[in-house]
Amino acid sequence: MAARDPVPAASLTRGLQILELLANERDGLTHSDISRRLHLPKSSTTNLLRALAAHGYVRATTNRRYRLGLRLIELGNAVLRGVALRDVARPLLERVVEETGLTGHLAVLDGDEAVYVERVAPAGFIQMHTWVGRRMDTHCTSVGKALTAYLSAEELRSLVAARGLTRHTPKTITSLKRLVDDLALVRRRGYAVDDEENNVGVRCIAAPVVSRQGEAVAAVGLTGTVTQTTPERIPVVGEKLKRLARELARSLAS
Numbered sequence: 001m002a003a004r005d006p007v008p009a010a011s012l013t014r015g016l017q018i019l020e021l022l023a024n025e026r027d028g029l030t031h032s033d034i035s036r037r038l039h040l041p042k043s044s045t046t047n048l049l050r051a052l053a054a055h056g057y058v059r060a061t062t063n064r065r066y067r068l069g070l071r072l073i074e075l076g077n078a079v080l081r082g083v084a085l086r087d088v089a090r091p092l093l094e095r096v097v098e099e100t101g102l103t104g105h106l107a108v109l110d111g112d113e114a115v116y117v118e119r120v121a122p123a124g125f126i127q128m129h130t131w132v133g134r135r136m137d138t139h140c141t142s143v144g145k146a147l148t149a150y151l152s153a154e155e156l157r158s159l160v161a162a163r164g165l166t167r168h169t170p171k172t173i174t175s176l177k178r179l180v181d182d183l184a185l186v187r188r189r190g191y192a193v194d195d196e197e198n199n200v201g202v203r204c205i206a207a208p209v210v211s212r213q214g215e216a217v218a219a220v221g222l223t224g225t226v227t228q229t230t231p232e233r234i235p236v237v238g239e240k241l242k243r244l245a246r247e248l249a250r251s252l253a254s
Contacts, residue, residue: 014040015048019057019068028065085218086118088251092244093120093220100237102222102229103128107143107206110135112163114144114219128202128223136198139165139179140172142206145192146219149183149208156180171197191238192219196226203229207241209248217252220244 017038022029029037035045049066052058056071086106093104097120106118113135121127138144138159148156157176165174173179186192186208194204206221220241222229229237 011048014038014044015052015057018045018048018052019072022058022066022068025067028061028067030065034066084252085248089118089218089220089248090120092248093118096220096222096240096244097122099240100222100224102224102237103130105130105143105206105221105223107147107219107221108217109138109144109147112138112159114138114141114147116143117218126225126228130223137163137166137168139163140168140194140197142192142194142204142223143219143221145183145186145194146206146208146221147216149186149192150210150214150216153180156183168198169196169200171195173197189238190242193234193238201226203234205229205234205237205241207238207245209245209252211249212253218248220248 018034021034021037031042031045031049034040034049035042038045040048049058049060053060053066053069056069058066059069060066085108089106093106097104101122101124103122104118104120105116107114107116109115114137116130116132116134116136119130119132136144138148148159151159156179160176160179165176165179166172167174173182182192191205191207194202194206196203198204202223203226204221204223206219208216209218209220211217222237222241
């Protein structure tokens, strides 16, 4: 009786086992070696290696031995950059949070969502309901706008097509033209504003951390109530965040 194809979770586990096995073999392993050591049917081994190779996680050498692929180096570097980003950003956020009394955030773009990867809360009674790992729409959040302001027109259209422009409050931007105009303002001004567009009664300001290649690799933001972030105060907070973002960009590039 032929072996049944493994369920997706089992396939993932076996794929990871192959990567871990190859990580300890400097000269690589043959298809038969991998099948025998992991007690996998040859057909399953073939399918797994084919999938891993298609995504760059393994590669076959000229002598038909499998070794780890360069995609793993890219992922490893991304992890290291993420660790460095948080380590460098944390004290800078703490400083600006102490100066302003607002809640500080560090966010990155993950697919079509903005994700908080660091949060610094101020002392005091007013606390924003935010957390590390929170995922948000990009069209109605200041960090989301800061992260997408430097996307190409094609990239922005693809993001909007995939995610849509969901209305969260009466002030949410729900047309692509208005969003394009707002993102152009972000680039000119150097910071983004969420004026009760995601939550009623809450304003957020964020600045993009722009790499030497002209990409927004992260965004630093401050969040508060509408009484904490009056229209007159927004430019002052925005300039603080611009300086913080430039400092963070320099630190990451050094």
